[in-house]
Amino acid sequence: MTLETKKSVFVELGKFLNQFSENQTLKNPAVLHNETFFDAFIDLIQLSQSHNGWYTPEQVYFSIQSWAEALTEENLSQWLSAYDLQKNKVKNVALILAGNIPLVGFHDFLSVLITGNNVLVKTSSNDQHLLPFLAKYIIAVEPQLANKIKFIEGKLENFDAVIATGSNNTARYFEFYFKDKPSIIRKSRNSVAILNGSETKEQLWALGEDIFRYFGLGCRNVSKLFVPKDYSFVAFFEAIFEYQDVIHYEKYANNYDYNKAVFLMSNFKLLDNGFLTLKEDPSHASPISSVFYEYYNNIEELEARIELESEQIQCVVSNDLVKNSIAFGQTQKPELWNYADNIDTISFLITT
Structure with missing residues (x-):
């Protein structure tokens, strides 16, 4: 053939x-x-x-x-x-x-x-x-x-x-x-997004697609936000409000209630809009209905850290803040040549 x-x-x-x-x-x-x-x-x-x-x-x-x-x-x-x-x-x-x-x-x-x-x-x-x-x-x-x-x-x-x-x-x-x-x-693996406060409402809305598509179950879903010191999440919460219907899906709602309760019983400080919780946490893998966040000092240090932790990260989303980052809203639309884990499957198959 x-x-x-x-x-x-x-x-x-x-x-x-x-x-x-x-x-x-x-x-x-x-x-x-x-x-x-x-x-x-x-x-x-x-x-x-x-x-x-x-x-x-x-x-x-x-x-x-x-x-x-x-x-x-x-x-x-x-x-x-x-x-x-x-x-x-x-x-x-x-x-x-x-x-x-x-x-x-x-x-x-x-x-x-x-x-x-x-x-x-x-x-x-x-x-x-x-x-x-x-x-x-x-x-x-x-x-x-x-x-x-x-x-x-x-x-x-x-x-x-x-x-x-x-x-x-x-x-x-x-x-x-x-x-x-x-x-x-x-x-x-998990995906992360880097924000610097200059993002438009449209970009933050598109970030919601990266977070909520497939209920956050994919390795290309954003589960961690890196934000500068004193970042305000008000614009982020306002932009993603259109995704609120996700809470009406029973399996997602059950995860939201359970994970929020676990966090609160552990006395963790949360930001919450009624269908998504944000928790400050150094980990990349957040549970369903929650996104972790972490503050960074400067982009250069953060880029070096991401490179160091590259085997844990599938995608990096940003407004061109670091090299090889993906535009907001595009994580679940990979091209045929965008390989999982950056391992070239075709090369593996034809040289094995």
């Missing part, structure tokens, strides 16, 4: 996904295999919350639209132009996927197949339906892929390399279990 054929398969998938959005789902008669998959996908989206309580239709639609925007001929060509895929020797690559946000493992799945390898997928118990559905769609588009995709329920066997994602605890198990195999082992 040529690279152009493989790219065309995922372009067709992008066209299929582009039909589905929270505001309007509109059937495009030009999309392949709609007669088989269109209505079934609508049903799956609506059922996703029964499979995983965090997978509300709003969040699933967002993930779908993000991938629809990514899977274009232009994006795929730009992404893959940096590599010599002819170097790849076909291998069986095992994927152990997380399930914290919808389709979180799709980039790895895409990377394995687009490089010509075979994929053995072990889905998370929290996300067992969306990726297998999309796999069925691309097999319908290109039946040759049926021999290159396998979903595993039991023990992983007969694989040459592995990409596994989990917590820091499971990562230690993965590192031991897969010590004799080429591997990418992803651990827990």
